[in-house]
Amino acid sequence: MKIAVLIKYVPEATAAWRFAEDHTLDRDSVDGRLSELDEYAVEQAVRLVEAGSATEISYLTMGPARAVDAVRKALAMGGDRAVHVLDDALHGSDAVGTASVLAAALRRMEFDLVIFGMASTDAEMSVLPVMVADLLRLPAVANAVTLRVDGSALTAERETDDAIEEVVAPLPALVSVTDRSGEARYPSFKGIVAAKKKPVTTWSLSDLEIAPERVGTAGAATEVLAVRPSPPREAGTVIVDEGDAAVRLAEFLAANKLL
Amino acid sequence: MSTILVLVRHDGGTVQKSSLELLTLARRLGDPAAVVHGDVSDALVDALGRHGATTVYAVTPLTPPAYPPVAEALAVAELAARTAPAAVLITSGPLGTEVAARVAVRLDAGIVTDAVQVRAEAGGPVVTQSVFAGTWLVEGRVRRGTPIITVRPNAVTPEPVATPVRPVVERVDLEDPASPAVPRVVARRPKATTGRPELTEATVVVAGGRGVGSAEGFRLIERLADVLGGAVGASRAATDLTWCPHELQIGQTGKTVAPQLYVAGGISGAIQHRAGMQGSRTIVAINKDPKAPIFQIADFGVVGDLHVVLPALIGEIENRRG
Incomplete structure (x- = not known):
């Protein structure tokens, strides 16, 4: 049973993010990392191998040259090899363009199960798992909190607002896992050393037989017209409770017609 | 048109x-x-x-x-x-x-x-x-x-x-053209219903965080929500500590809410939490730590112990309503 895990190199959450002149997220001016939400996907894949349910893990990422840092981190946690789709023409790709690239790459990889994180921590759209599944016509289970593989099927549990559902999908299948699926491990020193020797293959758009004008800013089906900082919230009143806080708070709520 | x-x-x-x-x-x-x-x-x-x-x-x-x-x-x-x-x-x-x-x-x-x-x-x-x-x-x-x-x-x-x-x-009437393999829901365990409004749709949300201190402490959050006819929410800290169900989590990996009134009790206001609630019309925060970032976005903040302030507030609201 072979697993493909999708990972993304994203800006550090603590960095001051800004937009570049072309209205894309300025990735050059901030430190990056393997998206925290993708670490859960890596973790689930490594656990499936440890449990004897899977034999191989390949990672797939699309991103700038520095994205290889995220790949090495994942390989240090576990897994065997990685594919990095790297091409200047990809800059500015929207969700539909990105999904078409990832699907084209997956068609050239061997897998029985594809694992995604629930969302990226930068764009936060949460659409790519399902888009890729739709393009590859794979059954998809989004937002799983547990998963196991028995022979030819994936069994996953996911929480909806009103129920916990157990969902079964025949393999090959695609699943996205949430941040509740299980804490991601820290890479061991041995793992970090081993990761340096694991193969990372780079594919360009021509390797994937995708015309550059179909992706990137040029091929995007969406365009950004303007960006601006959110208007700051007006500074409110802060009081220190001296026994009268409840009354003053109730007065505030009543004055604002909130009671 | x-x-x-x-x-x-x-x-x-x-x-x-x-x-x-x-x-x-x-x-x-x-x-x-x-x-x-x-x-x-x-x-x-x-x-x-x-x-x-x-x-x-x-x-x-x-x-x-x-x-x-x-x-x-x-x-x-x-x-x-x-x-x-x-x-x-x-x-x-x-x-x-x-x-x-x-x-x-x-x-x-x-x-x-x-x-x-x-x-x-x-x-x-x-x-x-x-x-x-x-x-x-x-x-x-x-x-x-x-x-x-x-x-x-x-x-x-x-x-x-x-x-x-x-x-x-x-x-x-639709025909599913050459339906690909689809997942099947084989078991469904419904969650208990609370009678409270749905979190993302509620006009009032009362949310609790680490400062609530315990699962019993969380009952205070629920009581205030019920007095205000609102939904109950939580920070990731509170759901991770299992003081309340996971689906109440507000923030980056939880729900995004934008009610008329958001009451944050014992929530410091980390950026991941603010991402899920700062579109709220009016924000009220109660927290012991005067440096908590939630106060930077609160319309009305109380530096104090929510275990004292919330029961008093519930009493005050009930008094005003006679």
């Missing part, structure tokens, strides 16, 4: 509030047409007409029943191809996102998620999103294909039309 397709969710006879919000928004963009799965009762059609739907597409559920997001995506994509709408509106959230994502790839159309505002412009709807944990606003639009837009609940106030319309109801 061009059609705006709206994916409507309903619970038997009652249309979800978020769907009424979409219909209200759709009227500003064009001519709303509702896409509805399941039994379409007269009461349901009336409610949709009161909110401006001129057409109701009543989609016959597939047999055997399909995985819901797949069935909805099939219907929306088919109707979008047939009616060439100026936009498709779907409510943000895990289910809506799954439907919208599938429709976008099937139509090779642009998708914009989690809109906080959509306005009509000559070149197509212009969509505003709140990004980077709510620190930036992005205005964008779709330039290829039918715009697929998911809209954040509570971004629009639902309003009935002055003169209700009598929608034309059209039955839609």
Whole structure:
């Protein structure tokens, strides 16, 4: 049973993010990392191998040259090899363009199960798992909190607002896992050393037989017209409770017609 | 006027509030047409007409029943191809996102998620999103294909039309062309219902965090929510500590809420939490730590012990109501 895990190199959450002149997220001016939400996907894949349910893990990422840092981190946690789709023409790709690239790459990889994180921590759209599944016509289970593989099927549990559902999908299948699926491990020193020797293959758009004008800013089906900082919230009143806080708070709520 | 397709969710006879919000928004963009799965009762059609739907597409559920997001995506994509709408509106959230994502790839159309505002412009709807944990606003639009837009609940106030319309109801029977393997739900354990409003739809949200201190302490949050007729929410710290169910988590990996009133009890206000609630109209915070970042965005903050302040507040509200 072979697993493909999708990972993304994203800006550090603590960095001051800004937009570049072309209205894309300025990735050059901030430190990056393997998206925290993708670490859960890596973790689930490594656990499936440890449990004897899977034999191989390949990672797939699309991103700038520095994205290889995220790949090495994942390989240090576990897994065997990685594919990095790297091409200047990809800059500015929207969700539909990105999904078409990832699907084209997956068609050239061997897998029985594809694992995604629930969302990226930068764009936060949460659409790519399902888009890729739709393009590859794979059954998809989004937002799983547990998963196991028995022979030819994936069994996953996911929480909806009103129920916990157990969902079964025949393999090959695609699943996205949430941040509740299980804490991601820290890479061991041995793992970090081993990761340096694991193969990372780079594919360009021509390797994937995708015309550059179909992706990137040029091929995007969406365009950004303007960006601006959110208007700051007006500074409110802060009081220190001296026994009268409840009354003053109730007065505030009543004055604002909130009671 | 061009059609705006709206994916409507309903619970038997009652249309979800978020769907009424979409219909209200759709009227500003064009001519709303509702896409509805399941039994379409007269009461349901009336409610949709009161909110401006001129057409109701009543989609016959597939047999055997399909995985819901797949069935909805099939219907929306088919109707979008047939009616060439100026936009498709779907409510943000895990289910809506799954439907919208599938429709976008099937139509090779642009998708914009989690809109906080959509306005009509000559070149197509212009969509505003709140990004980077709510620190930036992005205005964008779709330039290829039918715009697929998911809209954040509570971004629009639902309003009935002055003169209700009598929608034309059209039955839609779909065939799933060469259905790929789909997941099957083999077991479903319903959660206990609380009788409180749905978190993303509530006009009042009372949320608790680490400062609540214990599962018993969390009952105080629930009591205040009940006095205010609101929903209960939580920070990730509180759900991780299992003081309350996970689905109440507000923030980056939980729900995004934008109620009229948000009360944060014992929540410090880390950026991941603020990302999920700073669109709230009025924010009230109670926290022991005067340096808690939540006070920077609170309209009214109390530095104090919520175990003292909240019971007193509940008593004060009850007194005022006599």
